[in-house]
Amino acid sequence: MVATPRPNLYRCKATCRAYANIAFVKYWGVVDANLNLPANGSLSMTLSHAHATTTVAWTDGPPAWEADIVVIDGKEQSGAVYRRTVSHLDRIRTAMGVNWPARVESRNSFPASAGIASSASGFCALTVAACQALAAGGHHDVPDRLHQARLARQASGSACRSFQGGFVEWSAGGDDSTSVACQVAGPDHWSLYDVVAVLDSGSKSVSSHDGHRLAATSPLQEERVRQVPSHLNAARAAIRARDLKILGEISERDAMLMHAVMISSEPPLLFLSAGSVALMRQIRDWRLQEELEVYFTVDAGPNLHVLCNEADVGEVAHRLARSPWVLDTLVNGPGPAPELRNSHLF
Template sequence: MKATAQAGANIAFVKYWGALDAELHLPLNNSISLTLDQATTLVTVEFSPHVGEDVGEDVIELEGRRAEGRLRERVVRFLDHLRRLSGSRDRARVASQSTFPVATGLASSASLFAGMAVAGLAALGLALEPREVSTIARLGSGSAARSVFGGWVEWVAGGRHEDSYAYPLKPADWWPVRDVIVIVSQEPKEMPSLAGHAAARTSPCFAGRLASTSEHLALARTAILTRDLEALGTVAEAEALLLHAVSMTTDPPALYWLPATVAVMRQVWAWRREGVPAYFTLDAGPNVHVLTTPEDTPRVATGLCAIDGVQRTIVCQPGGPPVLGDVHLF
């Protein structure tokens, strides 16, 4: 059977960086994010004994290219978990197509594995509760646990597979914040997030960042519940800078920023001095998210596009959970 799902990437305000268990993608702290409506991945999954008959293996094509190396191994491990759940021995075919640059620090693995979880379970005829789907998606990518839900989401760290899951804090229509994604590079980042997580503990900044997360989580929850953009933006910026302080000081170090990254951050600070409600955050990559109000979005998006090195912007609203559809990629 074949199924297709569309899932949104998410942007974390309180970050996940460094793992308790790298194999199960168990984090060391809770995290909070927003699922996005215009940064999405469409994933088609089919399980059939006829798939890959000529090569005797799963057929995996991501973003129009045959998956190879570690990426292929990661997807196959995820498919193996789905097969164990269902008792299936069929080979799988997987295809994906995203609306934004992948492997550039924009949570493409979150939307990929959330979509793959929803589509794969549907293709196998398995109907599970969202919490369990979240734990399954996490096995592909930690942040995928959050993309199983729409809107404002918290991922519980837990200490075991069953206890590490995401849940919705508020739905997508709770608060019409805008997230302007600023694309300054479409090239895959030099250090993938999995390698960054593995190196995180070598940073002298790691313990300090981790110690701040409880306070930041409380502040972010309150900001979301009270729709306080200044409070949420302040936490989001602090978390972003702390994450990159860690990544820059690991062994080996990872400097994700480009000159345009810094220029965007400086412009956001300049706008705030002028009274424009704009706040930045970014995950492990050079591309930046700028949070603002619906009313200020046109000015912010236009101004960001005028910065040297900015290639384009994607204006996002809060998005919903993954949805199944009948338009397949193969």
């Protein structure tokens, strides 16, 4: 690398809190693995209580370190997570024309066992903090949020949805500049709730990052992708009309199509655990036999996300907590866009 003049050592630091999201219409499969251009569009809600807070400093004052340092939830990383983070820092360095090492510290508001995809909130927070740290240090060519979201998408596809609060649609697009996420409605539009039911289950044998590469091996993927535009249209309209019934039905259907593709890929991906199926039946019984308005969706993991109206959150969380399958419940409403913070983690 060509040496670049170092910025102001003491000002080149920033902290961002970014929020995870849950997709009602799922992203599964990529048409370009390097750019993370998705096989189909997707639509999610940013989550109010599942966030990553990340501080990035491009230098720590003399003596400056020589390699990137990555600390997550208090633990210095060295394996796959470190390499994936450094790859993303490289992406940002290239975009910004700098060659400095960074110190990154991040904390999640939710336990790793919660099975909420941490890559969306993590890479969103990392990108915003890394760019803001350079801006704070006097760097003039810091990309805007739209450009930042495209960078974050390359690290973790769903991270681009976390750049907006509320309800967010990521259009598949055809290239790096058209594969972008836009807000469908803000967080105050609808107090829809997602109660995450954390199930007792072994850890994932395949990351969703790797799983995306397998989607094309399922003979059913092409047809699933063909179904998505109508799901997107219906889900978008349901959000605008605050219609839980339509959104819930679409969410269940779309999730099942994604899992249908997963179980029929080569090798098959069995993300649903022992308890997932039992709890799906339970949720349907509550809805159909007891008229409790609940629907589920499920990501690339065993945990169920249970969608309900604000009035039913207490009852739903209570019922889920009593289930023998459920270890923990996390209640989320629509969350905000990424927030810059004044207090840093180091």
